[in-house]
Amino acid sequence: MKRTRLENTPCPTARALDLIGDWWTLLIVRDAMRGMTRFSEFQRSLGAAKNILSTRLKTLVAEGILKVEPAADGSAYQDYVLTEKGLALQPILVALGQWGSEYLFEEGEACTRLIDTQSRQPLRQIELQAQDGRILQSRDITAIIPEV
Template sequence: MKRKSLQGNPCPVARSLDLIGDWWSLLIIRDALAGTRRFSDFQKSLDVAKNILSARLKNMVAEGVMRLEPAADGSIYKEYVLTEKGKALQPVLIALSQWGNEFMYEPGELGSVMVDTKDRQPLQKLQLVAVDGRSLKPEEITTKFGVAH
């Protein structure tokens, strides 16, 4: 069954999920942010079928989330590198990680935490902040339709 495209949807959440809404795409981006660049390394890390990985990488290149470059070591291989559009997904992954740490683990269960590379301390929890600096609660946020940016 072919999935319905949300590309023309007026909701930015729907459009974003159309591109990166399956778990493999987000895990590929997670690994790329951590420095993974080669197809074989993504495949090994994720233990995903090659056809699925190939399709996701091809789509992310076509959509400008990643680009293919010659291997940094001068070999004949190609490497997948995040573009600025791809790197801009990092806060999404941090938000998912923080939410998962808060709600998906039992007390004392081992997991992972994103930390600052300089002092190795956990990142401050992402917050929704108004233009005037106020921290916002979910009930203080609504949707307004208009020009996207």
């Protein structure tokens, strides 16, 4: 089946999924947020085939989500480091993780938790807010779709 490209759609969700919608890509970004920088670290963590990992890393660099830098330890290796664009994906990964821990784990089942480094407390559930600070529910939100 040929993959449909969504890069020209007026839907920002579709465009985002076109770039970061496959699970390897989001897991690479997750691991980079956890401090991984080396190809071998990503490969060990994900168990991804080298060709798949290499392709995803090249795409993330080409799209400005990761950048390649000389290794921080001065070795001949290179590090993959999140850019501002890459770091901006953190709320998406947090929301996805919060949804997963709410709906995909049994009561009492071990689950990775995100905590505030300073207070050591779990993060609050991500909420959607109006410009005036009101908490919004699904029924409170609508999309304005441009005519093309």
